Amino acid sequence: MSLAFLLIAFLTVATAAVAMALRNLIRSALLLVASWAGIAAFYLWAGAEFVAFAQVLVYVGAISMVVLFAVLLTRPSRDETEATPASAGRFLPALITGGAVLGVLAGAIVGSPLRTSAKPPAAFTVRELGLQLMGPHAAALVVIGALLTVALLGAIVIAAPGRPGDREDTR
């Protein structure tokens, strides 16, 4: 546990916590981006350069855009970007759901054996990473690609108008 790790961990968790607590959705989204950047910093600290940059490219570069778009397009006006507090009746189910997710994740992390060795691991180049992904882990890569393609097609089907001849106002 070095000072740098503690600092990164604190910033990641703190930004995520503040993002949950804020009522202003845009600020929450931007803080969430900061939290993702913190995770990227952790990867960098751990020596996983490639994963860190990929994390920034995908999360900070792309997913943040989608989140911001969703917030802006689903709020009627900018004065309503403040989320209204939920009723007390939803507090208990929310707590149970959140606790259950936390329990499953914590159980999985604690239960999985992590092999550690005293000697530092050899530096991993991007080339080796690519060979690993294209060789032993090719099946997983293909499955993820197919899943994302299906999700993309689904999004297009939902968003597309019925037929080319249909007009916006008659649907």
Next chain:
Amino acid sequence: MSAPAANAMPLLERLPVALRDACTGWLPESWRWLANSLLSIVALFVVFATLFALLTLAERKILGRVQNRPGPNRAPLPFLGIRTYGLAQPLADGIKMLTKEDIVPRGADRVLHFLAPVALLAFSIMTLAVIPYGRTLLPVELDAAVLYFFAAGAATELAIFMAGWASRNKYSLLAAMRALAQLISYELPLLLSVVPVVLVAGSLSTRVIVEKQGEWLFGALPQWHVFTPWGFAGFLIFLVAALAESNRSPFDLPEAESELIAGHLTEYSGFKYALFFMAEYFGMCALSGMGVTLFLGGWQAPFPALGFIPSYGWFAAKLLALLFVFMWIRATFPRLRIDQLTRLAWKFLVPLALVNLFTAAFWVLSAGWAGPFAFARWVVAGALVVGPFLVLGRRLSTGLGPRTYRYA
């Protein structure tokens, strides 16, 4: 920075590194890397800040020349009163920006309003770190340098969104939405146009990519990526996407002054406004530098006989040429509409970039072909580039003839 066989190089070639070592050589080994890094940062910042000042003037002069007017020519040198073709204009602009009042709208989100220009400039400067400026001038050598470059660059549009949203101005917000749409559309062709280079070079390291372009065909012709069919197509796609990524005309929709006042810059004044411009020029320099590195041979000389000119001189010449092309394009083309912008990206650039990936793969697989097969290799690769371009280009604007304006 690394200096293999430093003494074998001519004096001018090793001058920057020699100067650096003279400055930091007396430090103990454990402190030297820190001092070297700080020195690299200072050097980068001084060079690019000066370049920024001169580029603003050059842009206005070039635009003036294209539009048949003189451009700025009246700012005199301080205390001398000599007008040197407006050379003191950047100085006057800088003083004006520094002394202007910094206005924050009452309804603005003060924190984000302040943070946006700072974040934008920070990310733009970060992208400059991995570009090899010369044989020995690479500030940070990373194994995944190309990925780093685009990761840092992707965050800049987020800063533009922050600026647009925090201003609490409907024009700014529209600009922010346009900036997001533009980023999502053009990130893909930009990255896809770079993938063939990585495929052929077999590395994400900018140093390796430049060194792989250093061989000579028949002992005289440079082997830059732009001189191959896939490289030529990739370079053009990269150029168009880079224009869009750096919000330059004809893709400057987020700050379209005829529709949105100044877009995300509407509520900014004083030095914050100047910071946005600084970031725009830094981003433009970084993307041009990356284009030079990936496609135009980086710091390599175009002919073996011209190798006596130091490598950073060649890089600077190529960079300035590409920046001139950016300005030339700005002076020539009208701005696109938002639907034209997204259509161009999704229906034209993305498919072309995907086809280009196949072309590059074919190029790699046919590397061993010789004699008449080498000719066939060029023909097949050329057909793979030109065919889809013609087919997609014809279909791009079908059913979208000139508009008829009934009430105008």
